[in-house]
Amino acid sequence: MPPDFDTNMRFKFSILALFLEVVVIVLYGIFVEYDTNSATNLYPHFQDVHVMIFVGFGFLMTFLKKYGFSSVGFNMLIAAFGLQWGILMQGFWHMKRGKIPVSIESMINADFSTATALISFGALLGKTSPIQMLILTLLEITIFACNEHLVTKVLQATDVGASMTIHAFGAYFGLAAAFVLYRPGLAKKHENDESTYHSDMFAMIGTLFLWLFWPSFNSAIANGPEGQGTAIINTYYSLAACAVVTFALSSLVDKRGKFSMVLIQNATLAGGVAVGTCADLAIHPFSAMFIGVIAGIVSVLGFQFLTPVMASKLKIQDTCGVHNLHGLPGILGGIAGIVVTAIKRETRNGHLLTPAMQAAALGSTLGIALVGGALTGAILKLPFLGQVSDQNCFDDSAYWEVPEEETVPEIHSSHRDERSRFEAAM
């Protein structure tokens, strides 16, 4: 391993993490206060979102055969730091008498903010160090909070399930960073960049908890019981239709008609992303199902045909295919929002929603994500951030103590048997 790829981050990582934690605690001491007057009736929604962030995103990424510890572990690290940072970054835009009040609702929003960094992590999975991911989390959540303020307060666009501000933002931020961090050495498929039978099973834990609790994600910050109920119903049906279509297309795009775990794990979720922007609008269940169908089609085709092209032609290596799960379906959600507000008169807090503002929100989100992601990628290129060599990508053992393989001792013993019998025979 050349000296440029020194993955021993003993002091670098621990000092950075401790420093950030101290900074956060000091800022909380100065700015944060309880807001326990607000309702706790959002608590079940909060817990569903919380499970999505830590179990859903975490296990979804465990599909790689040797990168499970990093997937679920760094996911936890990013989210645990990000949820603290998110309260501050979102709170600075809405301070009350110089203070940031913390309630169940702001905790939901903080969990949301971490999702952007976790989506970007999916694009970079296996190729970045924990130091790089902490820096990315810090920067991405900061930029996310600015864009979210722009979209929801300045442009006054609707994006209740955050198709644009979280999913498209996180995906294109990550893809821009992946472009800057392009590794020519990974142009040929890395031997660790694949799944095993059990790693695919672990990933299904992530898929299912994301799929099941997505209605909570899209409805958590909807207005009142009616908006929440509509968001729950729309998301439920969009996901159901998307799942059926994903199975259909997964079989159709394979020449032997076999299902692909990559598609079932990911594309079944695209319906939840795409229905996000207009989840709480009374678009009718069949429209939600239609959005889910389109999302499933776009996502399957993206995984099957676009991701290989992006890697080879555009030099964007997207490990988890976040472009197909969050990027394209997020744009689809933004477009659905434009279409719905063009067709139907919809208001939000007494303010008319217009297709122009929805389009501006989508455009600003994509622009800020791409620029922010590229700049962040450039910063992550700094040396001494503990990145791995190409050869050690997608391998936990660069950053983790990994137990010996289960099978090794038994093979060794069989080995020994073989040899002794062999020698005896000689």
Added chain:
Amino acid sequence: MPPDFDTNMRFKFSILALFLEVVVIVLYGIFVEYDTNSATNLYPHFQDVHVMIFVGFGFLMTFLKKYGFSSVGFNMLIAAFGLQWGILMQGFWHMKRGKIPVSIESMINADFSTATALISFGALLGKTSPIQMLILTLLEITIFACNEHLVTKVLQATDVGASMTIHAFGAYFGLAAAFVLYRPGLAKKHENDESTYHSDMFAMIGTLFLWLFWPSFNSAIANGPEGQGTAIINTYYSLAACAVVTFALSSLVDKRGKFSMVLIQNATLAGGVAVGTCADLAIHPFSAMFIGVIAGIVSVLGFQFLTPVMASKLKIQDTCGVHNLHGLPGILGGIAGIVVTAIKRETRNGHLLTPAMQAAALGSTLGIALVGGALTGAILKLPFLGQVSDQNCFDDSAYWEVPEEETVPEIHSSHRDERSRFEAAM
């Protein structure tokens, strides 16, 4: 593989699934409308049931060593299609001004309806194609909705936790189909029809989420907070007593006194099934515990002694043993309902519950399930539905792209070492 067993379902499956999805969307466009005036306070119950259907049932069936993708994947497919179909089939019986209103409560009922197909899937696990399962789901949910209407509206029987209408129905429907689809070639134990250490661990994820959230299943559609509270308490204690008894009997029926994972994964849940019919009646916690004890005994004895006999003598091959988890405990629940309404005067919506009507409900459920399951099995016997040969049963690779075994490369390399050393020695 003979031409009758062509598992390449590239066009057959995808066209069927897309066709069904289009039909469903059109029917939703015509008949379905939001009902968001109704309460959202059932949402936590809904999410618990949702987790049971997708994670609980899905992972419970992952115990087979090479059938995990199909178990959790087809479970998702069946449930995602079934929950859309269920709203329509149940809704046609209760239309309001020509429309089917969708609310959290009707979404719970739709999730319930998918459970019947998932239980039948358990009996047929490893032996049917996704095309066959889509057809079964379509037919079974349709017939279930008719029987449920008969039981609850015509006979006005009580079955709040659906011991009869879901558990017994799904089990006997699946067993009748399994009888019609009997495979003599599987009379000897198939080498894939067994678990591995890790597949048994994955199955415990399913068991635990089913066990934990069963009180939500049995109380979700109970009347008011008092009925719900009673159903929660009764189910909690029935399950707890059943779990302890299952451990006791699992040791007792083994000549070396060892626990069996099959029993712990399944029979511990029988208490939730058996207490279902009278879960919301004030039968006293100790009666609930007594029902749980009987359920545990019946279920363990069924797995241990009945399932082998059913396969060899009755030609009913029940892969997951749904007869012991859902069939017998479901009947037990129906009988408990008869006994309780005979002893105590209980009313439901101002209507007196009578043992005669409870018995009629149980009888009609069993009769309709057996006839419906047998007819469905006959339809599934049609050629060209993508079924597997006996040899390829219980094997994901018939319908899935499966990653190479984790151990294979290492064995190969040991292989190579061996050979080269061998050759060197020669």
Added chain:
Amino acid sequence: MPPDFDTNMRFKFSILALFLEVVVIVLYGIFVEYDTNSATNLYPHFQDVHVMIFVGFGFLMTFLKKYGFSSVGFNMLIAAFGLQWGILMQGFWHMKRGKIPVSIESMINADFSTATALISFGALLGKTSPIQMLILTLLEITIFACNEHLVTKVLQATDVGASMTIHAFGAYFGLAAAFVLYRPGLAKKHENDESTYHSDMFAMIGTLFLWLFWPSFNSAIANGPEGQGTAIINTYYSLAACAVVTFALSSLVDKRGKFSMVLIQNATLAGGVAVGTCADLAIHPFSAMFIGVIAGIVSVLGFQFLTPVMASKLKIQDTCGVHNLHGLPGILGGIAGIVVTAIKRETRNGHLLTPAMQAAALGSTLGIALVGGALTGAILKLPFLGQVSDQNCFDDSAYWEVPEEETVPEIHSSHRDERSRFEAAM
């Protein structure tokens, strides 16, 4: 295997378990009645705690390579019996007209009571039989209920998240029992006392569900929405800070800077334990984070430096390191309670909380736990309780039917190939 280590518990275990279940049902028949007038709004909290007990604790302990069935299975057995017993033991202290009312709240408390036995199980993991664990559960929950009554009713101390009464109690009870049950034969590391890649992944399921739902644990029995909201917020931030610090220190204490799964699985949770006692007090979020930081530091250092010394010098073999996850952070929580009540005037039910009473609560808890655990350990030393020999420790096959290893058949076949080729060559 010498006759002293007869792990065939066919009749002993099943008769004990059935006897205990019958005793419990009779006692429920005499003493227990429904209390469904009380609110069901705690039901989502209850379900979160329920998941922690069965999935959280159960899977957290599956890290051992050959002890997954026992970890998740005996965890289920202990909890299913313990929650029945806990209602009785806690209820006898608060009977109303000779009856013990059962409500969602008392079910939460019963689930809590099982946590003490599960924590002690963690210290003894791999070294005790199911018979021993049933006896321990019976005794520990009985003693726990007495200590809890002493702490909350007699001393009127606060311990809303049970840092002292559950975590410290369960840990020191288990450690005292482990001391009495010391096995010199395990002084050298047992070959089964380690994890594999996939067993560590299963354990992360437990870690994450514990981490996520800990705010529900600490707030479940807090007074009113404001107390609950405060407890949720404090626990959330304590855990988040603790997780970041654990990652930092895990890298720092390793000479190559690599993360350790043991630390990530366990020490990340210490913040939830330590903030428990004063979780519902308005100590400010930054104080909660500070408590989490200290808990993370103490826990990591404990795992790294204290556990090996305790095993070698103090003859306390603590399989899961419960001293570092529950013991030390529990004491830290008790001390935090003393400090907070010394600094701020806090009342509970109109009663002033004093540091003296908090200190008395901590002292009595530790004293009763150590004495109770030692006595229980002495009882468990009785012969004929089915304990395993040192050699068979940490191995499911002592008490479970275990499927053949996945790799064995393939190695065998490679074996056969080798041999036949060898013979052919000869």
